[in-house]
Amino acid sequence: MGGCRVLLETCAQCGSGDALPRGFCAKCGSSNVSPREVSGAAVVWSFTVVHRPPSGDCSEDLPYGIALVDVGYGVRMMVRVPVELTIGQQIEIERTDLNAPPKFVRMLHSD
């Protein structure tokens, strides 16, 4: 397994996680939440190729992919990825700051 980690906010009450630092649990309402590092292994749940950036900013490298990935704890996160990904692909992502978006690290072999 890879060593990359993703920082989530997780609930001590019900065990669910949240991609955003809300300070409370979106599932059960408990304020007993704290940052936790989980494995960066994630599965692509949905995937879109962006040919034109929404902002109209032409400085981006186009096209690029935006994937919604499952990281466990009931959490899905948006991450910018290479366009050759497919739905169901296992990838590794990393996030060390709760307020920052996760970064794509590499593709993982599904076997």
Ligand SMILES: [Zn+2]
């Ligand atoms: Zn909870």
